[in-house]
Amino acid sequence: xxxxxxxxxxxxxxxxxxxxxxxxxxxxxxxxxxxxxxxxxxxxxxxxxxxxxxxxxxxxxxxxxxxxxxxxxxxxxxxxxxxxxxxxxxxxxxxxxxxxxxxxxxxxxxxxxxxxxxxxxxxxxxxxxxxxxxxxxxxxxxxxxxxxxxxxxxxxxxxxxxxxxxxxxxxxxxxxxxxxxxxxxxxxxxxxxxxxxxxxxxxxxxxxxxxxxxxxxxxxxxxxxxxxxxxxxxxxxxxxxxxxxxxxxxxxxxxxxxxxxxxxxxxxxxxxxxxxxxxxxxxxxxxxxxxxxxxxxxxxxxxxxxxxxxxxxxxxxxxxxxxxxxxxxxxxxxxxxxxxxxxxxxxxxxxxxxxxxxxxxxxxxxxxxx
Amino acid sequence: xxxxxxxxxxxxxxxxxxxxxxxxxxxxxxxxxxxxxxxxxxxxxxxxxxxxxxxxxxxxxxxxxxxxxxxxxxxxxxxxxxxxxxxxxxxxxxxxxxxxxxxxxxxxxxxxxxxxxxxxxxxxxxx
Numbered sequence: 001x002x003x004x005x006x007x008x009x010x011x012x013x014x015x016x017x018x019x020x021x022x023x024x025x026x027x028x029x030x031x032x033x034x035x036x037x038x039x040x041x042x043x044x045x046x047x048x049x050x051x052x053x054x055x056x057x058x059x060x061x062x063x064x065x066x067x068x069x070x071x072x073x074x075x076x077x078x079x080x081x082x083x084x085x086x087x088x089x090x091x092x093x094x095x096x097x098x099x100x101x102x103x104x105x106x107x108x109x110x111x112x113x114x115x116x117x118x119x120x121x122x123x124x125x126x127x128x129x130x131x132x133x134x135x136x137x138x139x140x141x142x143x144x145x146x147x148x149x150x151x152x153x154x155x156x157x158x159x160x161x162x163x164x165x166x167x168x169x170x171x172x173x174x175x176x177x178x179x180x181x182x183x184x185x186x187x188x189x190x191x192x193x194x195x196x197x198x199x200x201x202x203x204x205x206x207x208x209x210x211x212x213x214x215x216x217x218x219x220x221x222x223x224x225x226x227x228x229x230x231x232x233x234x235x236x237x238x239x240x241x242x243x244x245x246x247x248x249x250x251x252x253x254x255x256x257x258x259x260x261x262x263x264x265x266x267x268x269x270x271x272x273x274x275x276x277x278x279x280x281x282x283x284x285x286x287x288x289x290x291x292x293x294x295x296x297x298x299x300x301x302x303x304x305x306x307x308x309x310x311x312x313x314x315x316x317x318x319x320x321x322x323x324x325x326x327x328x329x330x331x332x333x334x335x336x337x338x339x340x341x342x343x344x345x346x347x348x349x350x351x352x353x354x355x356x357x358x359x360x361x362x363x364x365x366x367x368x369x370x
Numbered sequence: 371x372x373x374x375x376x377x378x379x380x381x382x383x384x385x386x387x388x389x390x391x392x393x394x395x396x397x398x399x400x401x402x403x404x405x406x407x408x409x410x411x412x413x414x415x416x417x418x419x420x421x422x423x424x425x426x427x428x429x430x431x432x433x434x435x436x437x438x439x440x441x442x443x444x445x446x447x448x449x450x451x452x453x454x455x456x457x458x459x460x461x462x463x464x465x466x467x468x469x470x471x472x473x474x475x476x477x478x479x480x481x482x483x484x485x486x487x488x489x490x491x492x493x494x495x496x497x
Contacts, residue, residue, distance in 0.1 A: 052457050070460050070492075072447050092446060093422060094487050100465045120467050 021255060022234075022247050023196035029233075029250025029326070029334050036337045039325075039356055039368035046083055050076065051365035055103040057357055059348040060111035060129060064357055066365075067105050067116065074102040075116060077132065089127060089137040090116065097125060097138040106157050109220045113140075117157045122146065124157060124164070124185055143185035152209065154179075156216040158225065161240065167216040167227055168209060169276070175209045178216075178225070178242050192242030195234060198255070207260050210278035215288065221296035222330035228288035228300040231256050231280065235288065235300050237332050246332035251324060252304060257281040280307075290346045297335065298328040299349050301358075325349065325356070338370050404477035405440070411479060414443040414452060424476065424486045425449035430495045442483045446490050455494045462493040 020028065051057070053070035063086075064078045073088035090099045100120035107114045115126040125139035143164075152170030159165075164181040177192025194200070194208050203211065214229040224245065225238040235248045259279045283306060290301040302324045323344045327336040338349075340356065344366065347358030356368040405411075415421030421442040427449060428438045441449040450460070466472060466489040473480060475489070 049457055053460065053463075069463050070446070070450075070457060072445050092488070092490070093444075094467070100467055100488060120465055 020249070021198045022249060023198075024247075026247040026249050027332050027334070029248060030253065032250075032334045034327075034334045034337055036339060037370050039338055039340045039370035041341065042367050042369055044083075044357075044365065044367040046078060046365060047085070048365070050078065050085070051359040052363045054346070054359045054363055054365075056105045057346050057348055057359060058105045058107050058114065059350050059355070059357060060107050060114065063111075063129065063133070065105050065107070065114060066359075067102050069101075074099055075105065075114075087132045087135075087137065089132055089139075090125065094121065096142070099123070099125065104155050104157070106159060108159070115157060115159065117154055119154060122185075126159075143183070145181065145185045145188070158216055158218040160218045160220065161223075165216070165218070165225060167214065169213045170206055170209045175206055176242075177208075177212070178238075192238060193244040195232075195236050195244065195247055197232060197234070203260060204262055204277060207277045210276045211258060215291035215300075217291045217293040217298070219293045219296060219298065219330050224330055226291060226293065226298055228291035228298075230286055230288060231258075231284065233287050233302070235291070235298065235326070235328060235332060237298075237330065248328060248332035248334065250334075251302060251326060251337065254285065254287060254304065256284055258284075289344075292348055294349065294351050296330055297351070298326075298330070298332075299338075299351075300326045300328065301344060301347050302326055303343050305343050323347075323358075340366070340368055342366055402471050402475045405475055405479070407478035409440060411440040411442060411483070412452060413483070414441050414445070414448050419483055420444075420485060421483065422485045422487050423449075424472065424483070424489045425492065426489070427453045427455060427492045427494060429453065429455065430493075432496060442486065446492070450492070450494075453494075455492075455496075459494045459496055460492060461495055464491045465489070466491065 051066055053068045054066050055069060056067040058065040062080045064080055066076050067074055068076060072092055074090035076085055077087040079086045090102055094100065099118040102116040102118055105114055105116050112129055113126055114129060115124055117124050122145040124143050126141040128140045131140060152168035152175055154166045154168045157164060157166055162183050164185055166179050168175065168179055176190030177194055179188045179190055181188050194212055200211055212229055214227040217226050219226060223240055225240065226235060228235045233250050233252055233254050236244060237246045238244055260277055261279055262277060286303060286305045286307055288300050288302050292299040321343055323340045325338040326334060328334055342360055344358035345361055347356060349356045354370050356370060359365050413419060421444050423443050423446060425441045425443055425446050426438055430436045439453045441452060443449050469487055472486060472489050476486060
């Protein structure tokens with residue numbers, strides 16, 4: 001019934017030359033009546049400092065992986081059955097198996113491997129889970145992109161079909177929706193379509209990757225890529241060659257103002273610093289912060305969290321606290337909404353056990369059941 | 371407010387880390403001004419001088435004062451402990467990898483610390 005309601009919306013859009021924020025067909029979540037589930041927080045009993053400095057969190061069966069700053073080792077693994085931290089990998093440094101920084105963790109579909117990209121060294125370290133859990137903290141494989149200064153900000157890294165997919169935020173003219181590398185992390189190829197969002201036609205090339213910055217995942221069951229966008233209420237699904245297959249708009253109607261500054265270089269003495277070409281309004285909100293893919297479905301964390309302090313005389317009422325995990329199928333059709341009472345920055349979910357793990361902006365770790 | 375601040379800081383870390391990397395290739399031959407030769411750098415490494423991490427920790431105190439502490443170590447956690455900084459007091463972290471610029475900054479200390487290849491800059495606020 002839910003699918004039928006959303007498909008009716010899509011058909012109406014096709015047939016009625018729908019006016020909206022996107023050109024062409026798209027699914028509007030506000031037209032979809034999806035069931036809502038309230039997740040319940042449960043005490044986790046883990047070390048309360050476990051998520052301090054956290055930048056990412058992943059689940060691989062009963063293992064919780066947290067990427068952390070401020071620690072001598074970047075990735076901490078906790079066995080949720082015992083509550084014990086069973087391994088730490090990626091010492092800070094430049095040597096084999098070390099990293100200068102690690103922000104995001106990728107996990108293979110079967111949970112056998114996890115990886116992390118070192119933005120400073122342009123290196124992806126890939127770990128075999130069984131090796132790490134048995135005490136071998138060195139990566140099973142490391143690949144390095146030599147010309148790392150041209151990569152831009154590579155955040156989520158997808159490893160699929162023998163290739164490496166990224167959706168970088170770049171500051172050079174040739175940045176693309178996706179940059180795809182071979183298995184050795186070389187020979188980058190740009191590909192992919194930007195969403196045809198109102199107000200984004202004719203922008204300078206580097207601006208698109210900032211405007212459409214987002215969280216990237218692979219949907220192995222459908223052999224597709226998906227991006228949930230940080231600054232737009234938009235989830236876009238692509239084929240593996242970068243063809244845009246569907247856009248899903250919502251759950252809230254946000255059109256955030258931005259400006260483009262082509263003179264984005266600032267000189268500090270001998271140093272020239274390049275910043276993002278795109279500047280957002282003072283009331284800019286973080287919309288989708290994390291996207292996950294499990295068992296053919298997408299789980300997109302939506303908060304609408306304001307990124308600066310709320311003025312005392314704010315005319316616009318702030319949305320209720322909490323996060324909304326929008327569950328979509330591999331065509332972008334909304335299926336369900338899972339709500340948490342706290343604003344999470346990053347999360348992961350296990351649909352089989354119905355567990356959610358995440359952390360907030362104060363590095364508090366939370367566990368929910370839904 | 372605090373959690374919003376941290377969101378912005380995280381973004382700044384991401385931005386500055388990559389931007390700093392880009393900026394480094396645009397620097398001329400001069401690099402950074404060397405750290406004053408009178409600066410106190412505490413060696414936490416064993417054996418002495420073996421540490422590969424140069425850790426600077428800038429601390430803001432409740433009375434409005436601030437100080438910066440310098441360490442050579444293989445453990446940034448040890449540096450924080452030496453500076454009396456709790457994990458919860460850390461606010462930001464940046465890493466500098468260009469060895470030429472690190473050598474330029476530590477010009478007066480290279481003989482004492484020949485193995486440094488990474489500079490971690492931390493900021494903290496005492497509560």
